[in-house]
Amino acid sequence: MNGAAYVRSAGVVLGGALSFTVANSTLIPLAVPLFAVFVLAGVAVSELMSPRPSPSGQPTAQLTARDVDAYLPPGSRAQLRWLGLALVVALPPLAVQIGVNPMATAGEFHTTGAMVRLAPTAVVLACWGLLARHLLRRIAEAGHAGLDPQHLAADEAWRRRASRLVLGTTGVLLSGTLSGAMFYYSQRAWLIFVGGWGWWMFGLLTLGLTTFLVFAHYLHLLIHPGPSGVVSAVAQQQEPAEAAA
Amino acid sequence: MIPTITIRHGPVPPYEQIRAQVEALINGGLLAAGHRLPPIRQLAADLGLATGTVARAYQELEAAGLVTTRRAAGTVVAARTPDPPTDRRGPLAQAAHTYTTTALTLGADLDEALAAIRTAWPHP
Numbered sequence A: 001m002n003g004a005a006y007v008r009s010a011g012v013v014l015g016g017a018l019s020f021t022v023a024n025s026t027l028i029p030l031a032v033p034l035f036a037v038f039v040l041a042g043v044a045v046s047e048l049m050s051p052r053p054s055p056s057g058q059p060t061a062q063l064t065a066r067d068v069d070a071y072l073p074p075g076s077r078a079q080l081r082w083l084g085l086a087l088v089v090a091l092p093p094l095a096v097q098i099g100v101n102p103m104a105t106a107g108e109f110h111t112t113g114a115m116v117r118l119a120p121t122a123v124v125l126a127c128w129g130l131l132a133r134h135l136l137r138r139i140a141e142a143g144h145a146g147l148d149p150q151h152l153a154a155d156e157a158w159r160r161r162a163s164r165l166v167l168g169t170t171g172v173l174l175s176g177t178l179s180g181a182m183f184y185y186s187q188r189a190w191l192i193f194v195g196g197w198g199w200w201m202f203g204l205l206t207l208g209l210t211t212f213l214v215f216a217h218y219l220h221l222l223i224h225p226g227p228s229g230v231v232s233a234v235a236q237q238q239e240p241a242e243a244a245a
Numbered sequence B: 001m002i003p004t005i006t007i008r009h010g011p012v013p014p015y016e017q018i019r020a021q022v023e024a025l026i027n028g029g030l031l032a033a034g035h036r037l038p039p040i041r042q043l044a045a046d047l048g049l050a051t052g053t054v055a056r057a058y059q060e061l062e063a064a065g066l067v068t069t070r071r072a073a074g075t076v077v078a079a080r081t082p083d084p085p086t087d088r089r090g091p092l093a094q095a096a097h098t099y100t101t102t103a104l105t106l107g108a109d110l111d112e113a114l115a116a117i118r119t120a121w122p123h124p
Helices: A003-023 A028-049 A076-098 A111-141 A149-193 A199-223 A233-244 B014-027 B040-047 B051-063 B085-105 B110-120
Strands: A060-062 B004-006 B067-070 B074-077
Touching (some): A003 A028, A003 A149, A003 A199, A028 A149, A060 B040, A076 A111, A111 A149, A111 B040, B040 B051, B085 B110
Antiparallel strands (some): A060 B004
């Protein structure tokens, strides 16, 4: 792990810890937004620390469209869409269940209040989803570093790393929210009913651990997105000599 | 081998250089029908030009029927339809007339003239 990876890890760890702390207070609607802020801040700072190939300045271009899917693991965007759908389906009922007053009559729900508390989470995740889509397009469309083999390889390495970083960040935010909500709900159910709900608890923890495995997968991608793609000093030194020749 | 284009400093505006080079690559068969051209922003970033410059070149290529632009597919090289036979008839008749005059001047008959054409015709 390099310095940038430590910064990203620190963002996830601090964001996760703070998010769980806040979730156990009256500020529960801010739990996911705070997690997102810390994760994104870690990614942003780590990006400032990471080198990237500088634009070549050569007025030459290849006449082929760069596709962002070429830089991502196969089917990863479809997997993210499924994860997003799972979040959209699972989070509202979880929010309603979490919002239930333990002293209330059994079966009494306050859906409106739960949805209002869920709004900051929905806004933050939706905004990041749109931004991530825009970033992936910008990564593919960014100017090339040069057309010689070394620059092409460095350019591709940078695009692959940057797009995987966006993918990992999105996956961590979505799966972290989902698994966090499930663990939080199972913990709350255990506390309310002192000892758990048997099969209901078992099912909930199974789903929670499954989403945690998904979270671990994206966390690995976030921490290790790949080499940053810098052209070696030898290759850069060769360039002026070749130009003079 | 991916075809490339280069912009050079000079009196020819960059959009015209892009248009002419892409047109030459399409006509030369180096860009096949259905080949997806880079998005405007990508090509502009690669060449260090404004997006409007590349957009104008693409618009002119589209107006010439060389490329088609669709929202989902982007800009792709259009399929070329062969020229209708009527377009060839005039120039062929004119060339045949010139060739017949030359053959008659040399004293050749019809069989000799046709044999010369068969010999000159490229074989697959």
